[in-house]
Amino acid sequence: MSISLRVTERSMSTQSLNGLQGSLGRLSQLQQQLSSGKVLSRPSDNPSDAFAAMGVRSQIRMQQQYSRNAQDGIGWLGTQDQSLSSGLDQIRQARDLVVQGMSSGSTGPDAQAALAAQVDSIRQSLLQTANSSYLGRPVFGGTTSGQVAYSPAGVYVGDANAVDRSVGDTATVRVDTTGPQVFGTGSGQLFTILTDLTADFTANPAALGADLDRLDAATRTVTAQLADVGARYSRVMSMSQAADDRVLALTGQLSALEDVDLPKTITELNLQQTSYQAALSVTAKVLQPSLVDFLR
Template sequence: MISRVTHQTVQRSTLANLQVNLSRIADLQGRLSGGKVITKPSDDPAGTASALRLRGDLRVTQQYQRNADDGVGWLTTVDASLQASVTALRQVRNLVVQGASTGASGPVPRAAIAAELEGLRDALLEQANSTYLGRPVFAGTTSAGHAYEVTPGDPPTYEWLGHEAGSVQRRVGPATTVRADSDGRLAFGDGDDSVFALIDRIVAELRAEDGEVGHFLADIDVRMEKMLAELADVGARYKQLTAAQVATEEAMVGLKGQIAAIEDIDLAEALVELQSQEVAYQAALGATARVLQPSLLDFIR
């Protein structure tokens, strides 16, 4: 059966085809202006799903990098404090050697050494109470604003304010967590075992009439070994975090490249396609003008 084709049918069909061509041009122009192949999920459902998954991975990786950056900030502060503390403790040792020598047997030189040792004790205490972003780096997750609290007395007491299991951890990978703080007890000790209390005992001996300080050298060496061991451990963790920074940066570059491969438009290809569509549209306009031109009036003239 042959369907009857009227002039209106031809007109509607032709205009519909023109509208399709115009829609393709508008779509290409939208992609070019946005620089994206996918402007809505229906453009490429599979590509959209892949891009969403990759963007989720990118956000996680960016968080890992922020964690690594923060951890580096913590450990940089810890390292600087320990370096300064090691230098101060070496000065303490030198002064004790000087105080134990016969040349410093008088009360005046011994009092001068004692005063200098007290200054170094205060400097060590200041380093032990170092903070990063307002948080003490040698006391873990404590809510206190400092790692060591001093109770005045004769002698004064020194209390570490950290928590046994309250360390600062930074996750820098799916299965990698790095400690970003330091246990102050390992470097400075706690209570009577602290380096501060040790210096107080040395000062007391220097100010005593017949005080002997030479035997304190062994205690200083033990504390120095512990401080250096903690410094080495901090250095190893610092290297781990800087390696994580590099790894996360490389991972982000890779993920961004994969997202771009899915979403970003090929500019040259899109321009060629747009030009082809415009040529086709212009040709369709010309053909339509000729097809739709005849009417009943054209025949009765």
């Protein structure tokens, strides 16, 4: 025995309207996606993809920070590289002057005094090099809050603290070099050596040989530090490129999660519009108004 269900005009109208509302809602969603260019406009659109997108965005921000840190480190190390390269040229000039002053019989007192003046001028220039700064901070002064690493007398006024930059998930690079590491300390300090040379040219020419040995030792120290700065510079450059590449890859992942597929969405929109218009037409024909509707 079968049971027949009575279908009323009201139930047909309700079902038809629900279907039309659902179709209109889908049409509106597709139009919103096309206008915004995004599949995800709110977490409720797709909770799992929205959560994944949040994670990707967090990684992008982290990699962008690494890239900014690396660029700052490149500025620090690039300044040191230029300063030390210039400093070495000046030190070699001073050495040539010492060798000239040691040549017996080739120079008189006036010439020796002139050589002393040139060495002193190189010393003053090297002090300016030692006080090179990046963004207002002396690159050879550690973390000092002062404007210079060396006083006019050649005394180190910075500190021994390191300036580090985080350039990767597990990569931290030191981007400074303290003055004593580069220019030495005590009797082997470059500025002390140049001061002694300036005096010995006229007062004690016999000491120029020992002064030259000290100058050569100081030159080797500066050269070694220049090589170390160059190695760190190359590493930071590589980490900067790696961070930028990672940002590009993550941006692609985020686009796959959030951005709309234009050809697919346009096709779906056209189909949905056709479906909605057809549903409207059929509903209008099936649910004709009755005499009771007019009597109400």
